[in-house]
Amino acid sequence: MTIRGKLTILLAAVLALAAVATAAVLHASARADRRDQARPGGPAITAGPVRLTSGTRELVFRNMAWGPHRDELTTTPAARPSGPRTATATGLKCLRFHARSGTGICLQAVHGTLSDTYRATVLDSALHEKGHYAVPGIPSRARVSPSGRYAAWTAFVGGDSYAGTNFSTRAAILDTATGVLTPSLEAYAIVKDGHRYRAPDVNFWGVTFAADDRHFYATLATHGKTYLVRGDLRTRTVTTLHTNVECPSLSPDGTRIAYKKRVPGLPADAPWRLYVLDLATLHETPLAETRSVDDQAEWSDDRHVTYALPGDYGADLYTVPADGTGSAREILTAAVSPAYL
Amino acid sequence: MYVADSRATPSAPTSAEPAARPRAGRRRAVGPTVFALGTVSLITDVSSEMVTAVLPLYLVAGLGLSPLGFGLLDGVYNGFSALVRLVGGRFADSGGGRHKTVAVLGYGLSALCKPLLLVAGSLPLIGAVLAADRTGKGLRTAPRDALISLSSEPAARGRAFGVHRAMDTAGALLGPLVAFLILRWTVDGYDAVFTVSFCVAVLGVLVLVLFVPSSRTAAPAAATPRPAAKPDVRPLLRPTVCATLLGLATVSDAFVYLLLQRQLGVPERWFALLPLGTAAAFLTLAAPLGRLSDRVGAWRVFLGGHVALLAVYGLLLTHAHSPVLPYAVLLLHGTFYAATDGVLMAAASAGLPEARRSSGLAVVQTGQALARFGCSLGFGAAWTAWGDRTALGSAAVLLAGCAVVSYVLRPTTPRTEAST
Incomplete structure (x- = not known):
């Protein structure tokens, strides 16, 4: 074939491929318009004042419903979650959110010129920014301690190279009173089975705080196993307590941990079930939810936990009794990252 | 599109017929x-x-x-x-x-x-x-x-x-x-x-x-598909042994970046950008170091690249929190790749007959890849047992040792050696 013939083929192919590529990009960008339109039958959302301390019990969450308030921080009465939703008048958008006692932590994307970065923004009870901190990867979990003093978040740090399909995590803890940040729990000393432990493949995620502003629980993963650890903010140590525990969430009375457990025999892409662990006896109770849950559960009171499952608009919120009885019930569509205030 | 193709193609065979042998002209240009x-x-x-x-x-x-x-x-x-x-x-x-x-x-x-x-x-x-x-x-x-x-x-x-x-x-x-x-x-x-x-x-x-024209090597025309009745493994032996030995002491990128963070205090938020530093240095230096290898000998540059890697280990071991050090580490790390990745292929090619070029290079690459995989496992275990600094120190000693052995064993390649 002549060089002219080859170049003609190449040119024709470039034009055809460019047309396909352009069509794909245009199709995906048209999504923005569709998602800014509220769906008929969707929840009614109005903009209004949102505060992190209120007279009545409120459920604060990231609204996933299509429309002008998509992804904004939104509240609804905790007693009647399917009732009217109020979105923040300032249009505060969070990927992940949590709040306690007048302190909120909002994990956000920051759109840069050459890449997106992420940050954790600390909010006061009126949702004013008190400070922000760089998050080194894609936000995954967020928690505030019951007193509102400490905040923690977990981020995925993606592959390092072409072969990098192993994800690592960074769990950070912030003292909002002093501004002192521990960027990675890997700086803490690990005591595993009674001995000092170190390994390059240590990852932490899913921090949950105790009421004493000193202790916390989290997941530690190393050598293909996960552990529940109890951490001490003062001595900067974590100690393993139990195996096969991910994304722990401490009950309001501090006696139990709700968590996702990897159950043998389940499919690799849906391997978890919700369990509750009694910290005094280490007795495990499977909850009545029969689907795989990939979330850090949130206790709505001492007897129920709330969690997200994949839904038509990203995620829906469900609740289930914490003692293994009853059954799971949907409480809110198109919502994620719940926090009870 | 890359003009280099269209401009350069006339000097290449104008058809993809197997008889046409891509010989890259008689000039020294690529x-x-x-x-x-x-x-x-x-x-x-x-x-x-x-x-x-x-x-x-x-x-x-x-x-x-x-x-x-x-x-x-x-x-x-x-x-x-x-x-x-x-x-x-x-x-x-x-x-x-x-x-x-x-x-x-x-x-x-x-x-x-x-x-x-x-x-x-x-x-x-x-x-x-x-x-x-x-x-x-x-x-x-x-x-x-x-x-x-x-x-x-x-x-x-x-x-x-x-x-x-x-x-x-x-x-x-x-x-x-x-x-x-x-x-x-x-x-x-x-x-x-x-x-x-x-x-x-x-x-x-x-x-x-x-x-890209089809290759046609000097294999016998009656190409019965039994190319390895009794192949001569000697030209393969030394390159494979050298690449494998040095691969055993080559700590994977992921560990290097993790150590940069832990030993030199690079902030967490820069973690995702570290591979870009290595790649930028690799990109800049690959052609100049390749050219150098043509002048002074490929094995010399290959070993030199591992000296750069040894310097990476050394700098990581200093534990000094200087703002310049992370840049130096990434520059040296990129230099290591620029001096070893393509250069190894050039070096190994010299001793391989054309008819076995591809399988020979595959053996060298595989030896190196498996050795590096073994190094990752060993390094992780050493880290768990003794801590990251001791693991890195051991890797440095091992690398120095392997470099010396490879220097002794290195294939003696006459620079203008004909390939067949």
Whole structure:
């Protein structure tokens, strides 16, 4: 074939491929318009004042419903979650959110010129920014301690190279009173089975705080196993307590941990079930939810936990009794990252 | 499009007929086939790095999965990949040279995997698609390097590999940028990223098919497919032993970046940018160091690259929190790649007969890859047992030892040695 013939083929192919590529990009960008339109039958959302301390019990969450308030921080009465939703008048958008006692932590994307970065923004009870901190990867979990003093978040740090399909995590803890940040729990000393432990493949995620502003629980993963650890903010140590525990969430009375457990025999892409662990006896109770849950559960009171499952608009919120009885019930569509205030 | 192809092609055989032998002219310049292969690699790397860059975000934000502690490709896959590489290399040599065929298969397989990502909605399926993608990469690497080697003059081989690796790395740096721009223009545009990645990959295959001539090595015309009745393994032995020995002391990139953070106090938020530093240095230095290897000898530069790696270990061990040190480490780390990656192929080519170029290079690459995998396992175990500093110190001592042994064992390559 002549060089002219080859170049003609190449040119024709470039034009055809460019047309396909352009069509794909245009199709995906048209999504923005569709998602800014509220769906008929969707929840009614109005903009209004949102505060992190209120007279009545409120459920604060990231609204996933299509429309002008998509992804904004939104509240609804905790007693009647399917009732009217109020979105923040300032249009505060969070990927992940949590709040306690007048302190909120909002994990956000920051759109840069050459890449997106992420940050954790600390909010006061009126949702004013008190400070922000760089998050080194894609936000995954967020928690505030019951007193509102400490905040923690977990981020995925993606592959390092072409072969990098192993994800690592960074769990950070912030003292909002002093501004002192521990960027990675890997700086803490690990005591595993009674001995000092170190390994390059240590990852932490899913921090949950105790009421004493000193202790916390989290997941530690190393050598293909996960552990529940109890951490001490003062001595900067974590100690393993139990195996096969991910994304722990401490009950309001501090006696139990709700968590996702990897159950043998389940499919690799849906391997978890919700369990509750009694910290005094280490007795495990499977909850009545029969689907795989990939979330850090949130206790709505001492007897129920709330969690997200994949839904038509990203995620829906469900609740289930914490003692293994009853059954799971949907409480809110198109919502994620719940926090009870 | 890359003008280099069209401008350079007239000096290459104008048909892909097997009889036409790509001999890269008599000048010392890098041949058109090398530029064509460099362009293919550049385009393909844009395509594959687009996917790699958005994959974590796609899994977490797009699919709502949490891939915590989930290795999508496991150790078993590493063994399988090595096998594919060896088989691919052997097949490329058979029948008097089927390098292009095997390379097209490899690039084509990876291209076909891109649209499959659109429909693979779970971690195991995505893992399977990625494994197929990597299999394509394993299949094509040795035949492609053999084509580069066969189409360049022995005296300019280092430079040819250097230019190729620079183009390859340029693609790897561009890919994430393209992916990011698409995500910026769209809403959840992962499907657009995968579709564009597929289009780009198809373009790469097309450039390969159109502008890279088929190889025809000096194998006997009656090409009975039993190329290895009793092959002479001697020319392979020393390069493989040297590459493998040094591979045993080559700590993987992931560990180097982790140590940069822990030992030199690089902030967490810079972690994702560290590989870019290595790649930038690799890109800049690949061609100059390749040229140097043509002048002073490839094995010398190859060993020099490992001295740069030893310096990386040394700087990491200083534990000093100076703002300059991380840059120095990344520069040296990129230098290590620039002085070893393509240069090893140039060095190993010298002793290999044309008829066994691809399988020979595959053996050297596989030896090195498996040794590095072993080093990762050993390094992780040493870290767990003794801590990161002791593990790194041991790796440094091991590397120095292996470098000395390799220096003694290094193949003595007369620089103007004819290949057959």
